[in-house]
Amino acid sequence: MPAQPLDAEKQQNEALDTVPKKLPRGVVLGPDGKPCRSCTSFASWAAMTKRQPSNISSTTPPASAAASLSPPPNCPPDVDELGRSSWNLLHTITANYPVSPSPQQQHDARSFISSFSRLYPCWVCAEDFQQWMKDERNAPRVSSRQEFGRWMCEAHNEVNVKLGKESFNCDRWEERWRTGWKDGSCD
Known part of the structure; x- marks a missing residue:
């Protein structure tokens, strides 16, 4: 193995020195070996940096505080905010997808989902997500708005199950993401 330039070796050692030896639960390391902000909740990130966020008092027990933690305004999104925002975008795309898309629109939808992943x-x-889509049963279904919306709901539910969250009734995807609830609460 060729010797690394001194600067690169120094940077690598400094990067490793900034990562705690024992990471708090929920902190995910990136491929570079550093904590991944986009993969880690704000609560875990705050625990890793050993800073107490300003929205938690010093008397709040960490276990109960973690559920209410949110990053201060204007901070990079954590994994939770990124996920919510991404699902909002993806579901809104499917809700506005053509009822009968052209072959080009179908190609574009498949390409977008592939690139997104x-x-x-x-x-x-x-x-x-890439691994899940490799199964031909989970390949993006884009031949109609109804099919694409249901597929996106199923993909979202797959993630919800893995995270221990409730699944959404995919029969109601259009009401949730396109037309609004029948009770008029979105009007």
């Missing part, structure tokens, strides 16, 4: 900032989430 490779560019997603949380590498763990990205690889998991």
Whole structure:
């Protein structure tokens, strides 16, 4: 193995020195070996940096505080905010997808989902989504708005199950993301 330039070796050692030897639960390391902000919740990030966020008092027990933690305004998104924002975008795209898309629109939708899965900032989430889509049963279904919306709901539910969250009734995807609830609460 060729010797690394002195500067590169120094940078690598400094980077390793900034990573705690024992990471708090929920902190995910990136491929570079450093904590991945896009893959880690704000609560875990704050625990890792051993800073107490300003929205938590010093008397708040860490276990109960973690559920209410949110990053201060204007901070890079954590994994939770990134996920919510991404699902909002993806579901809104499917809700506005053509009822009968052209072959080009179908190609574009498949290409977008494929690119999205490779560019997603949380590498763990990205690889998991790519792996899930490799199964031909999970390939993006884009021949109609109804099919694409249901597929996106199923993909979202797959993630929810892995995270221990409730699944959404995919029969109601259009009401949730396109037309609004029948009770008029979105009007």
